[in-house]
Amino acid sequence: MSWITQASTVSLESLPPESATAKAEKDVYGQILKSTALVGGSSVINIAIGIVRMKAMAMLLGPAGFGLAGLYGSIANLTQNIAGMGCQQQRCAPDR
Numbered sequence: 001m002s003w004i005t006q007a008s009t010v011s012l013e014s015l016p017p018e019s020a021t022a023k024a025e026k027d028v029y030g031q032i033l034k035s036t037a038l039v040g041g042s043s044v045i046n047i048a049i050g051i052v053r054m055k056a057m058a059m060l061l062g063p064a065g066f067g068l069a070g071l072y073g074s075i076a077n078l079t080q081n082i083a084g085m086g087c088q089q090q091r092c093a094p095d096r
Contacts, residue, residue: 058066 057069061069
């Protein structure tokens with residue numbers, strides 16, 4: 001049992017350089033995986049909330065009211081495109 005506790009308390013300084021590098025790379029890949037899961041999970045939650053919100057709006061407003069809300073949204077998007085001269089912020093921004 002004592003060799004198990006000794007092996008679990010090995011620090012990076014006592015490991016050979018290739019083992020320390022492998023451990024560091026494993027930690028980096030683990031962090032990348034966690035970050036990707038967090039961003040992907042939040043995107044899924046955002047889409048689910050959007051679907052529920054649209055369903056609630058459709059039920060509350062009815063067909064005619066939901067159609068008018070869609071038209072108002074289209075008019076707002078058209079106004080933004082005209083004001084921005086067709087450029088979206090990411091595509092037409094100058095390089096810094």
